[in-house]
Amino acid sequence: xxxxxxxxxxxxxxxxxxxxxxxxxxxxxxxxxxxxxxxxxxxxxxxxxxxxxxxxxxxxxxxxxxxxxxxxxxxxxxxxxxxxxxxxxxxxxxxxxxxxxxxxxxxxxxxxxxxxxxxxxxxxxxxxxxxxxxxxxxxxxxxxxxxxxxxxxxxxxxxxxxxxxxxxxxxxxxxxxxxxxxxxxxxxxxxxxxxxxxxxxxxxxxxxxxxxxxxxxxxxxxxxxxxxxxxxxxxxxxxxxxxxxxxxxxxxxxxxxxxxxxxxxxxxxxxxxxxxxxxxxxxxxxxxxxxxxxxxxxxxxxxxxxxxxxxxxxxxxxxxxxxxxxxxxxxxxxxxxxxxxxxxxxxxxxxxxxxxxxxxxxxxxxxxxxxxxxxxxxxxxxxxxxxxxxxxxxxxxxxxxxxxxxxxxxxxxxxxxxxxxxxxxxxxxxxxxxxxxxxxxxxxxxxxxxxxxxxxxxxxxxxxxxxxxxxxxxxxxxxxxxxxxxxxxxxxxxxxxxxxxxxxxxxxxxxxxxxxxxxxxxxxxxxxxxxxxxxxxxxxxxxxxxxxxxxxxxxxxxxxxxxxxxxxxxxxxxxxxxxxxxxxxxxxxxxxxxxxxxxxxxxxxxxxxxxxxxxxxxxxxxxxxxxxxxxxxxxxxxxxxxxxxxxxxxxxxxxxx
RNA sequence: GCGCCCGUAGCUCAGUUGGAUAGAGCGGCUGACUUCGAAUCAGUAGGUCGGGAGUUCGAAUCUCUCCGGGCGCACCA
Numbered sequence: 245x246x247x248x249x250x251x252x253x254x255x256x257x258x259x260x261x262x263x264x265x266x267x268x269x270x271x272x273x274x275x276x277x278x279x280x281x282x283x284x285x286x287x288x289x290x291x292x293x294x295x296x297x298x299x300x301x302x303x304x305x306x307x308x309x310x311x312x313x314x315x316x317x318x319x320x321x322x323x324x325x326x327x328x329x330x331x332x333x334x335x336x337x338x339x340x341x342x343x344x345x346x347x348x349x350x351x352x353x354x355x356x357x358x359x360x361x362x363x364x365x366x367x368x369x370x371x372x373x374x375x376x377x378x379x380x381x382x383x384x385x386x387x388x389x390x391x392x393x394x395x396x397x398x399x400x401x402x403x404x405x406x407x408x409x410x411x412x413x414x415x416x417x418x419x420x421x422x423x424x425x426x427x428x429x430x431x432x433x434x435x436x437x438x439x440x441x442x443x444x445x446x447x448x449x450x451x452x453x454x455x456x457x458x459x460x461x462x463x464x465x466x467x468x469x470x471x472x473x474x475x476x477x478x479x480x481x482x483x484x485x486x487x488x489x490x491x492x493x494x495x496x497x498x499x500x501x502x503x504x505x506x507x508x509x510x511x512x513x514x515x516x517x518x519x520x521x522x523x524x525x526x527x528x529x530x531x532x533x534x535x536x537x538x539x540x541x542x543x544x545x546x547x548x549x550x551x552x553x554x555x556x557x558x559x560x561x562x563x564x565x566x567x568x569x570x571x572x573x574x575x576x577x578x579x580x581x582x583x584x585x586x587x588x589x590x591x592x593x594x595x596x597x598x599x600x601x602x603x604x605x606x607x608x609x610x611x612x613x614x615x616x617x618x619x620x621x622x623x624x625x626x627x628x629x630x631x632x633x634x635x636x637x638x639x640x641x642x643x644x645x646x647x648x649x650x651x652x653x654x655x656x657x658x659x660x661x662x663x664x665x666x667x668x669x670x671x672x673x674x675x676x677x678x679x680x681x682x683x684x685x686x687x688x689x690x691x692x693x694x695x696x697x698x699x700x701x702x703x704x705x706x707x708x709x710x711x712x713x714x715x716x717x718x719x720x721x722x723x724x725x726x727x728x729x730x731x732x733x734x735x736x737x738x739x740x741x742x743x744x745x746x747x748x749x750x751x752x753x754x755x756x757x758x759x760x761x762x763x764x765x766x767x768x769x770x771x772x773x774x775x776x777x778x779x780x781x782x783x784x785x786x787x788x789x790x791x792x793x794x795x796x797x798x799x800x801x802x803x804x805x806x807x808x809x810x811x812x813x814x815x816x817x818x819x820x821x822x823x824x825x826x827x828x829x830x831x832x833x834x835x836x837x838x839x840x841x842x843x844x845x846x847x848x849x850x851x852x853x854x855x856x857x858x859x860x861x862x863x864x865x866x867x868x869x870x871x872x873x874x875x876x877x878x879x880x881x882x883x884x885x886x887x888x889x890x891x892x893x894x895x896x897x898x899x900x901x
Numbered sequence: 902g903c904g905c906c907c908g909u910a911g912c913u914c915a916g917u918u919g920g921a922u923a924g925a926g927c928g929g930c931u932g933a934c935u936u937c938g939a940a941u942c943a944g945u946a947g948g949u950c951g952g953g954a955g956u957u958c959g960a961a962u963c964u965c966u967c968c969g970g971g972c973g974c975a976c977c978a
Contacts, residue, residue, distance in 0.1 A: 277921050287920065293958080300958075324921055325958065364978080405977060540976060547974060548903085555976040562978050639905065640973060667906080668972085690970090691913090719940070739940090750926090751914070754906060756971070763913075763927085767940050770914090770926045777940055785937045833917065845915065848925085859933095859942045879937090901940065 245341055246822070247829035249316045250284065253330060256314045257288055257307070264310065267295060279819055282321075282329040289326040300326025316340075334818055335809030341825060341881065342803055354393070354628030357573050358384050358664075361398040361494065361501070362634070364406035365486040367444045368437035369493045369705040370697065371759055372635075372669040378748045378894070379666055380633035381499040382840040385892045389831050395624065399569070400506040402483035404562070408464040410440050411479045413447040416460050422478055429485055437489040438704070440482065445700030469559070471512060480508075491587065491595075493705050497741055498894045500589050503624050504597040509581050510568060512600040516560050518579055519568035528651030529553050543644060543651065551644045563641055567648040574649075574657045575626035583624070596624070629660045636665040636754070664838060666753040670694045671703070672760040679703065679761070692758035703759065712740035715765050716773075724900060735898040739773050742895040746772030749844040749893060770848050772895050775886065778851035779897040781858055782883035786876070789864060799877045803870075811874040816860075821878065823853045824885045831892065840893075847889040854882040 250273045257271040269291060276285040289304035296303060304326040311320070318333040360380025363373045380396075387394045401407070414420045420428075428434050451458055467475035487504070494500075510516060520541075523529045529541045537549060539556030553564045571577040581598035588594050634642060642663035649658040670692035676683050681701050687693045695701040717736035724732055747764050751757050767773040786796055812818045826846070834842035863875035887897055 272918090274920075275917065281921080285921085290920075290958080327921075401978075537976075549974095552976050557976075559976085561976070566978095636906075637972060638978080641978080692971095694971095723938080723940085755914075756907085758913080760913090766927085768927085769940095771940085773940060774926095781938075781941085788937050830917095837918075841915080842917085845925085852925090855941060856943095858937075862937065864937050901938090 245337070245828070246283075246826045247832055249332065249337075250829055253284060253286070253314055253317065256311060257286060260307065260311045261288065261292065264306075265292065265296065267292065276327075276329060279815075281323060281327075282319075282331040283822060284330040284332075286328040286330065287326075289328065293326065304328050334812040335805045337825075338808030338812050338821065339805035341821070342799060342808065342877065355395055355626065356387055356392055356629045356631065357395045357397055357625070357627040358387070358631045358633065359397045359399055359573075360384075360633035360664075361490070361499070362401070363490050364404060365400055365402055365483040365490065366406040366410040367441040367486065367697075368435075369490050371703040371705060371708060373490075374497070374705050374708075374744070375666060375669050375748050375757065376633055376635070377494055377499045378497065378745050379753065379840055380631075380664070381497070382745075382749055382843070382893055383631065383633070383664065383835075383838070385894060386831050386835050386840065386843060389892050390835055395503070395627065396501045397573075397624075398501045398504050400483070400487055400504050401562075402480070402487070403465075403468050403507045403511060405461065405465065406444070407479055407483050408461055408468060409447045409451075410444050410482055411464050411468070411475060412457075412460045413440075413443040414478060414482070415464070415475060416457070417447060417450060418443070422474060422481060425478060425481055429481075436485050440486060441704065442700055445698065448698040469511065471508070493709075495589075496706075496709055496737075497745065498896075500593065501595055502593075503583070504586065504595070505569065505572075505581065505624075506598050507565060509598040509600045510565055513579060513581065515568040515572060515577060515579060516565055518577060519564070519571055520554070520560070522571075522652060523553070523567070523648070526652050528648060543648060546640070546644055546647055563644050563648075566641070566645050570630070570645050570649060570661060571652075571654075573625050573627050573630050574654070574660075576654060576657065580625070627660075629662070630657075631662045631664045633664045633666070636667050639663060639665060662838075664753075667756040668694065669748075669757045669759050672758045672763075674762070675703075675758075675760045692756060703761075708761075708764070709740060709744065711761070712743055712765065713737055716740045716743070716767070719767065720901070727900070731899070735900065738896045738898045739767065739776060739901070742772030742776050742890075743767055744772070745894050746770075746775070746844055746847075749840050750848075752839055752841045772893075773901070775847045775851040775890055775893075775895060776897055777901050778854045778858075779883055779886035779890065780899075780901045782854060782879050782886065783897075784900075785858075785863065785879050786883075789876070792864065794864075797873045797876060799873065799880070802873045803877060807870050807874065811871065817874075817878070820853050820857050821881070824850050824882050827885055827889055827892075843889065843892055847886070847893055847895075850882070850885055850889060854879075854886065857882070 254271045254273055258269060261267055261269050261271070269288060271286060271288050274285045274287060276282055289300040289307060292303050293300040301322065304322045308320040308322050308328050316333055316336060317330055319331045321329050323329050358380055361373065361377045363369055384394050384396055414425055428439065429436055451461070464475055464479070467473055468479045470476065529543045532538055532540050532542045535549070537552055540552045541554035542550040543553050544550040551563060552561060554560050568577065572579070582600065582602050583596045584599050584603045586595045586597040632642065646658050646661050649661060671679075671681070673683060673688050673690065673693055676693055676695070681695055683693050713736050716739040717732060720732045720736045720739070744764065748757070750770060789796060812821065830846040831843060834840060857878065861875055863872055863879065866872040866875060890897055
């Protein structure tokens with residue numbers, strides 16, 4: 245609602261300025277610092293002052309005088325040195341919200357691909373992976389809330405060094421073959437992803453002590469790349485099992501995907517070979533004839549020596565494969581994967597995985613069948629914009645990929661390739677102490693410490709969630725001893741996930757998170773559970789009313805524009821309603837700035853506003869009928885807005901708290 | 902050495918893309934549960950926005966410089 249008026253005001257000013265001064269100015273709308281100044285402020289006069297060489301105050305006066313009526317706006321006034329402050333028509337605003345007007349603006353500007361999670365399938369997920377997935381998933385929800393078509397991809401590097409190292413562990417260190425690993429997988433007492441976590445650490449440390457054993461790694465990599473033999477089969481077995489474990493972990497957080505493109509298919513379907521020809525043909529890479537990169541295919545430009553794309557032994561680097569993959573995402577490769585369904589989510593959405601050959605009797609994504617209803621357009625790739633949610637430390641490699649697109653002449657796609665970067669999750673020294681991770685003396689005073697996955701250090705995602713759920717269950721049970729345990733369990737899970745997601749989202753992307761277990765376990769203050777608690781309280785009021793034998797009023801018939809106007813004369817009510825009605829504006833802003841944290845912050849603010857409202861205005865005992873109905877409507881409105889905003893953050897509202 | 906990021910209240914962080922009197926949570930201190938459930942609310946203390954210079958009507962935000970921290974710059978990903 246707020247957002248649509250904002251857009252109207254902006255375009256009205258833009259049009260007027262165009263006619264009046266012949267200047268095309270994209271008019272921005274700000275929020276006045278003080279609420280007494282009104283609901284919106286237009287600083288356009290300041291920008292015009294430079295070009296017109298006139299005092300901003302004079303221009304502002306002209307604009308305010310001449311612009312004429314704008315729907316929803318009650319008055320304009322010039323303030324300060326040249327601000328135009330805008331007051332909204334409160335009655336009309338409230339009445340529109342009462343009617344439930346929603347500006348459903350479907351974005352038709354093509355499809356967006358968001359690639360996130362991308363965990364190496366060789367061990368259990370850790371806290372850093374959760375930041376990636378939570379950021380990516382929330383951004384997807386934000387885009388979808390704005391009407392955007394989004395495809396979620398989770399790239400699986402099932403042929404890389406990390407998988408090879410675990411295979412080395414099984415094969416050379418533990419002398420386990422396919423049947424032994426299958427036995428491990430079948431053993432309910434073994435958590436395979438945790439097992440691999442430790443095995444990977446053991447392999448890494450073995451390499452360190454026995455440098456000659458690195459030959460095992462390259463032998464394994466070659467076997468995997470060739471795709472034949474027991475070692476390759478073992479690698480597939482491990483990677484597939486770990487991918488399933490990751491999907492399960494992510495599902496606990498309500499994170500879902502549309503398709504899993506796998507590196508093995510990029511290799512087998514010769515995506516790289518095609519991209520390689522393209523790069524050579526368009527002179528984006530050259531064969532180095534001297535120096536340390538002798539015999540390599542190199543992309544020039546980004547660093548002094550250039551970036552090696554193809555090694556002197558003929559194998560392709562990760563960046564090379566990523567260029568091919570990025571081309572495919574934009575539909576520029578002229579090749580496609582084959583697909584098969586891998587999993588069906590609770591809402592019927594199907595998760596597809598790539599394969600290297602057509603699977604008989606399986607519906608393919610491009611040919612939906614009657615029993616395979618089309619929920620999204622069943623054609624993967626062909627995006628107009630691509631967001632790659634990847635750790636900031638890989639910025640250089642992402643630049644190389646984009647430079648590759650540009651060198652191939654795909655400037656448009658290069659600009660539409662966004663590295664959605666974020667800083668790492670480190671651990672606070674206190675947290676390391678809590679977890680028994682040894683840290684060097686000089687690190688104890690640092691705000692955070694980066695721990696090593698190779699050493700098997702870190703916080704496993706599932707362990708963290710388990711701790712959060714245990715803590716939440718304790719809290720829930722202490723308040724609801726009479727409720728059935730399975731219900732309390734469900735509530736505890738919702739609270740734990742909300743706490744976790746909110747914790748990971750409240751920091752802006754370029755802030756290093758110093759993870760602290762005690763802080764993450766907190767359910768008070770600026771946390772996910774606080775947001776949930778507000779929504780639950782709003783719902784409780786309406787339920788309490790029914791328990792007292794009162795009907796929930798039919799708001800639309802009992803309140804009209806006049807009643808709204810009367811009630812909203814109260815500055816307090818007006819400010820509260822205003823705060824709660826800005827979801828669309830906030831989400832739109834957060835999408836353009838690429839900051840899910842802004843949505844999290846807003847959710848907290850709305851929750852806080854409601855808590856304040858709740859404490860200040862008892863409503864069940866309110867005697868003035870109109871006011872009572874209004875208060876109840878406000879409560880219901882808050883509830884809806886909190887649920888909506890929560891849903892965008894992936895936070896569910898529990899039945900009780 | 903080159904490149905990118907960061908420095909804001911005791912702690913952890915926001916700061917609407919250059920706007921009006923710098924905000925929040927935690928922690929501290931005062932208060933509020935017989936009331937729609939206190940995972941809450943009200944109040945209070947706490948700032949030379951790392952230092953300096955510049956750009957202009959206007960700077961936490963842009964430029965330069967210095968100080969302090971982080972991360973990259975592989976024929977790893």
